[in-house]
Every structure is written in C-alpha cells, then in structure tokens.
Amino acid sequence: MSHNYDVIIIGSGPAGFSCAMQSSKFDKKALVVESHKDYLGGTWINTGTVPSKALREAAKTILEFNDQFGDHENKKPYERFRMADLLQYKQEILEKENRKVKNDLIKNEVDVARGFGKLVDEHTVEVETHFGSTETYTAEYILVCTGSNPVQPKEFEIDNDKILDYKSILELTHIPRRLTVIGSGVNAIEYATTFAALGTRVTVLADSEDYLTFLDHEIKEQLEQHFNDKGINIKTDVAIQDVEFNALRNHTEVKFNKKSGDQRLQVLETEHVLFLGGRKPNIDGLNLKAAQIETDDNNFIVTDDSFKTNTDSIYAAGDVIGFPRLASASFSQGRLAACNMFGIPALEVPDQIPYGIYAIPEISNIGLTEKQAKEMGMDVTVGRAYFENIAKADMTNHTNGILKLVFNSNNFKLLGVHIFGDEAANLIHLGQSVMAYDGDIRYFINHVMNYPTLSEAYRIAAFNGVNRVYKAGVKYKNILEDQEQ
Numbered sequence: 001m002s003h004n005y006d007v008i009i010i011g012s013g014p015a016g017f018s019c020a021m022q023s024s025k026f027d028k029k030a031l032v033v034e035s036h037k038d039y040l041g042g043t044w045i046n047t048g049t050v051p052s053k054a055l056r057e058a059a060k061t062i063l064e065f066n067d068q069f070g071d072h073e074n075k076k077p078y079e080r081f082r083m084a085d086l087l088q089y090k091q092e093i094l095e096k097e098n099r100k101v102k103n104d105l106i107k108n109e110v111d112v113a114r115g116f117g118k119l120v121d122e123h124t125v126e127v128e129t130h131f132g133s134t135e136t137y138t139a140e141y142i143l144v145c146t147g148s149n150p151v152q153p154k155e156f157e158i159d160n161d162k163i164l165d166y167k168s169i170l171e172l173t174h175i176p177r178r179l180t181v182i183g184s185g186v187n188a189i190e191y192a193t194t195f196a197a198l199g200t201r202v203t204v205l206a207d208s209e210d211y212l213t214f215l216d217h218e219i220k221e222q223l224e225q226h227f228n229d230k231g232i233n234i235k236t237d238v239a240i241q242d243v244e245f246n247a248l249r250n251h252t253e254v255k256f257n258k259k260s261g262d263q264r265l266q267v268l269e270t271e272h273v274l275f276l277g278g279r280k281p282n283i284d285g286l287n288l289k290a291a292q293i294e295t296d297d298n299n300f301i302v303t304d305d306s307f308k309t310n311t312d313s314i315y316a317a318g319d320v321i322g323f324p325r326l327a328s329a330s331f332s333q334g335r336l337a338a339c340n341m342f343g344i345p346a347l348e349v350p351d352q353i354p355y356g357i358y359a360i361p362e363i364s365n366i367g368l369t370e371k372q373a374k375e376m377g378m379d380v381t382v383g384r385a386y387f388e389n390i391a392k393a394d395m396t397n398h399t400n401g402i403l404k405l406v407f408n409s410n411n412f413k414l415l416g417v418h419i420f421g422d423e424a425a426n427l428i429h430l431g432q433s434v435m436a437y438d439g440d441i442r443y444f445i446n447h448v449m450n451y452p453t454l455s456e457a458y459r460i461a462a463f464n465g466v467n468r469v470y471k472a473g474v475k476y477k478n479i480l481e482d483q484e485q
C-alpha cells in the first residue's frame with residue numbers, strides 16, 4: 001500500500017526535529033505535525049530549555065559583573081536592571097533558534113503541517129488545522145513525540161500574575177524582590193539560583209525530605225553551602241496548604257506545614273510564587289487507542305529499546321515516554337527511532353548519560369557516585385580538584401567549585417565524574433569520553449591539555465586520586481607505568 005510519507009512525526013521538539021533530520025538524510029519523506037500556531041521547537045525552544053537558559057545566562061552575566069566590579073552605589077541588580085531587557089535577550093535567542101529549526105527543515109525538504117495531530121489508525125494521522133479544516137495523511141511509520149506538560153497543583157491555582165508556572169515566569173514585568181519556588185527538581189533549583197543572582201530573596205519549598213538525591217554527597221554539600229552564602233532558604237518535607245494573593249497587604253501568602261515534627265501552620269509572605277512540580281505526558285486528544293498504543297501507570301507511552309511501541313509502525317520518543325525527560329536525551333531518542341524504523345544500524349543510547357543542572361554555578365555528573373560505587377562493593381578511590389587551585393578559575397573569578405573523580409583503585413578505571421562549578425555542564429564531556437572508551441584517570445595525567453583552562457581540574461583531580469593510591473601503598477612507578485594493573 002502506498003503512503004503519502006515514509007514517516008509522520010507528531011511534535012517538533014528535539015525528538016521530532018532530530019527524527020525528521022535523520023529520516024531526511026536517509027532520503028525518506030517526512031512530515032512534521034505541530035500544533036503550536038506560531039513556533040516549531042516545542043518546550044525545548046519556546047518555554048523550557050532555551051528560554052530558561054537564556055535568562056540564566058543574562059542573570060549570570062549580571063552576577064559576574066557585580067562580583068568583579070562591585071555593586072554600583074550598593075544597588076541590588078533588581079534596582080539596576082530591567083526584566084524587560086533580560087526577557088528581550090531571551091526572546092532574541094528564542095527567535096534565532098526557531099528560525100534555525102524552520103530553515104533546517106526546509107533545507108532538508110521536510111514538510112510541516114500546522115495543527116493538532118491525532119491517530120486514526122496504525123498508519124494514518126488526522127490534522128485539525130488552526131483554520132478549522134481537517135487534513136489526513138498516511139505514512140509507513142509514525143513517531144509520537146508530543147512532549148509533556150506540568151501537573152497542576154491541587155492546593156491552589158496558577159493565576160499567571162502573582163502565582164506563576166514555567167511559562168508565565170518568562171513574562172514577568174519586573175525582577176521580584178522575593179520569590180518562593182514550590183518544587184525542588186532540577187528546574188526549581190535552576191530558577192532559584194537565577195533569581196538569587198538578580199538579588200531576589202529566594203525560598204524553595206520541597207515536598208520531599210531531601211532533594212536532588214542523585215547527586216554525589218560532596219557536590220550536594222557544595223550546593224548547600226552555596227545556598228547559605230547566597231541566602232537561598234530551602235525548606236524540605238513541606239505540605240502546601242494554600243497560596244493566595246492578599247490584596248490588603250499586597251503580598252502573596254504561602255500557607256504550609258512541615259509533614260513531620262512541629263506541624264503547625266506557617267505563613268510565608270512573598271511577592272511571587274513559581275510552581276515547578278512534576279510533568280505528565282501530552283497524550284490527550286491523540287487517540288492512542290486507535291492504534292492500541294500501550295501506556296504505563298502514569299500514562300507515559302511504553303516503548304522497547306528501539307523506541308517502538310507495541311504497534312509495529314508506531315514509535316515514540318522524548319518526554320512522552322518518560323525518564324529522563326531531557327532535550328539532550330530526546331535528540332538521541334528521535335534520531336535513533338529514525339535509524340530503527342528504517343533498519344539503519346545505530347548505536348543505542350548509552351546507559352551512562354550526563355546530567356546538567358544549570359544552576360549558578362552549574363552542576364553536572366555522569367556515572368557512579370562514590371557512595372553508589374562503594375555500595376556495589378567496589379574498591380574505589382576519589383580524586384578532587386578545587387576550582388580555587390585552577391588558574392583559569394582565578395582569572396574568570398569562578399573559584400567556587402569542585403571536580404571529583406570516582407575510580408576503581410585497582411585498575412584506575414573512571415567510574416564517575418561529579419562537578420560543581422562554572423562550566424560544569426561543558427566540562428563533564430571530557431570525563432564522559434574517557435568513560436565511554438573504558439579509559440582510566442591516567443589519561444588526564446598522560447595527555448597534554450590546553451592551559452589555562454578549567455579542564456586542568458581533571459589533571460589536578462587525577463593527580464590527587466593517584467596520590468591517594470600511592471599513600472595506600474602502591475608504588476608510584478607501578479601506578480604510572482602499568483596501564484593494566
């Protein structure tokens with residue numbers, strides 16, 4: 001049976017975009033269906049990754065300027081800078097990235113249908129356009145990559161004025177003096193430090209007993225120290241009772257109590273609240289049942305390792321399939337879905353992927369934490385480098401940071417890298433490469449690296465780790481000469 005397309009991709013975020021690009025390189029005819037009236041690029045470009053990071057970069061620049069040259073007349077950043085300028089910067093980046101996506105699709109002869117897509121059967125998608133008309137397309141394969149959207153809070157409503165979510169925070173008209181972030185995931189911590197950099201007094205309310213529990217304990221300690229230094233107040237184990245604007249007192253009240261210990265009601269007065277809770281898959285109206293697509297208990301689409309659903313012609317990728325719900329992973333998943341559909345061999349998404357937290361300063365990690373490695377019964381040693389010992393960090397005034405290597409004491413194999421500090425999300429990739437090639441920490445000692453760079457942290461941490469092994473009784477000569485102990 002002949003179809004209009006080789007693949008129809010529902011959603012133009014990173015998963016959809018990369019599937020479209022890869023399919024086109026395989027000379028396959030692809031159609032992207034996008035429900036947003038104006039923009040391609042999904043949460044990635046329009047409301048999530050790119051805008052939040054553009055705002056963060058602007059805040060970081062202001063912080064760096066202040067740190068280096070001092071506060072002008074003791075004024076806080078919120079008294080000197082306008083939110084409108086910061087958001088204008090974000091908007092310019094967003095427009096630029098949008099144009100790139102649009103042009104790349106055009107250059108690669110990928111068709112785009114604007115409208116809401118829904119499945120009719122295993123090979124057919126119906127698109128309801130913004131003009132009210134309906135178009136029907138068929139394809140050999142369909143990729144569902146419709147992303148995710150936030151779970152709404154049960155205790156209060158987002159009014160998008162005083163009480164904001166990840167979209168309306170990007171429309172603030174001024175830099176708030178006080179902000180309460182409800183949530184303690186990666187995005188919550190990122191926004192908390194972004195606004196703290198702008199002089200905002202930030203409180204974070206976490207409903208769990210702990211937060212960012214996947215971090216190595218030393219990285220977490222550094223982060224908490226940083227929170228103390230910047231006056232970011234984090235309260236854990238919190239049950240929110242209500243959030244509402246008190247017009248008489250002209251502030252927003254957050255009513256909450258601790259879940260254990262003293263459970264008396266507390267009232268926090270703040271200017272704005274930013275709610276960043278969990279996320280759920282965008283499957284409403286997709287008509288998944290038309291193709292008998294299986295979902296899990298939380299409604300995320302179930303796929304196998306090739307990103308194929310239980311229906312042979314339908315694949316799914318990105319946030320709609322759940323963890324890790326990152327743009328970085330979505331790019332790989334969408335591309336691999338295309339490779340698997342068209343039978344072109346490709347590597348799988350590796351088990352170990354880096355995680356980046358774009359707080360100020362950044363945090364990034366890959367592989368095992370020291371605790372995890374020990375719990376697995378491994379004989380591990382760690383090597384640390386503090387940014388205050390790195391010349392480049394002195395020059396850039398980013399001396400607050402640590403890079404920690406976790407490695408096998410017997411063969412020096414690198415098991416994990418954990419970084420808190422400037423450029424952590426970039427720096428992690430050197431460790432990631434060494435790990436991907438099953439390398440050991442002597443790589444950082446035996447290879448010449450550019451100087452001055454923050455990558456020097458790897459060399460210092462490797463020497464620090466080797467020194468510990470030496471002190472434990474292994475001859476230095478054996479450490480450096482014997483590559484396979």
Ligand SMILES: Cc1cc2nc3c(=O)[nH]c(=O)nc-3n(C[C@H](O)[C@H](O)[C@H](O)COP(=O)(O)OP(=O)(O)OC[C@H]3O[C@@H](n4cnc5c(N)ncnc54)[C@H](O)[C@@H]3O)c2cc1C
Nearest residue numbers: 011013015035042043044048117147318319325326327328
């Ligand atoms: C505040 C925030 C910050 C983030 N920061 C980072 C970060 O720093 N790094 C990182 O890696 N990730 C980050 N993420 C996560 C990242 O944005 C997502 O993981 C990623 O965008 C998911 O890609 P996707 O392709 O699955 O979906 P999306 O990017 O959400 O795209 C899905 C698209 O599908 C469209 N769509 C939905 N339903 C239909 C339909 N029925 N018909 C047609 N079109 C439809 C939507 O309009 C949307 O354009 C962040 C997320 C948020 C919210």
